[in-house]
Amino acid sequence: MTASERSLQLVALAAEAAAEKLADDIIAYDVSEQLVITDAFLLCSASNDRQVRAIVDEIEERLRIEAHAKPVRREGEREGRWVLLDYLDIVVHVQHEEDRTFYALERLWKDCPAISLPDSVTRVRAQRARGTAGE
Numbered sequence: 036m037t038a039s040e041r042s043l044q045l046v047a048l049a050a051e052a053a054a055e056k057l058a059d060d061i062i063a064y065d066v067s068e069q070l071v072i073t074d075a076f077l078l079c080s081a082s083n084d085r086q087v088r089a090i091v092d093e094i095e096e097r098l099r100i101e102a103h104a105k106p107v108r109r110e111g112e113r114e115g116r117w118v119l120l121d122y123l124d125i126v127v128h129v130q131h132e133e134d135r136t137f138y139a140l141e142r143l144w145k146d147c148p149a150i151s152l153p154d155s156v157t158r159v160r161a162q163r164a165r166g167t168a169g170e
Contacts, residue, residue, distance in 0.1 A: 038065045038150065042074035042124040045102055047153050049127050052097035053079045054156045056090040059132065062141065063150035075125045075150060080135040084115035090129045091118045098122065 038046075046063045053061050058079035067074040081087045091112065098104040108121040117134045120127040128140060 037148075038067050038074035039124065042067075043150065045098060045104060045122055045125045046075050046077050046150055048097050048101055049077050049094045049125065050079075050152045050156045052093040053077075053090050053129070056086065056093045057081075058086075058090050058129070060135070061152060061156055063152060064144045064147040065150050066144060066147050069144075069147060073121075073124065073126050076140070076144060077125060077127045078130070078135070078140055079128070080130045080132045082132055084131065087115050087118060087129050087131055088112070091120065094120060094127055094129070 050061050050063060058081055061077070061079040063075055063077045065074065066076055079090065081090055095106065104122050104124075106120040106122050108119070110119040110121075111117045116131045117138075118129045120129075130138070130140075
């Protein structure tokens with residue numbers, strides 16, 4: 036079993052929204068073979084609590100407007116360190132960089148296939164890498 040088309044659509048929209056708010060290390064995994072509760076995880080991080088909240092807000096707005104999707108559960112928003120948005124089809128994790136390093140969710144899901152992200156997301160990542168490489 037692989038992630039549904041709906042799940043892939045939500046992942047793409049959420050990744051684009053996160054990239055627009057300058058999220059770091061955006062990656063998505065197809066976890067449909069390992070979990071029955073969701074098809075995909077999207078992980079991204081930010082350097083501070085305010086940016087975590089901005090990314091979460093942008094993802095929620097984009098999915099609400101373009102996919103008519105609302106999270107059925109939100110966790111961690113008050114602290115702003117690790118916010119989880121559960122859309123049933125996908126689960127979005129927006130983490131502070133320190134929490135992302137500490138919990139290392141990528142290690143848990145490294146055996147799952149990565150989901151290709153839109154070119155706009157990878158292009159933003161490449162532009163940011165080039166911009167910081169000269170510093």
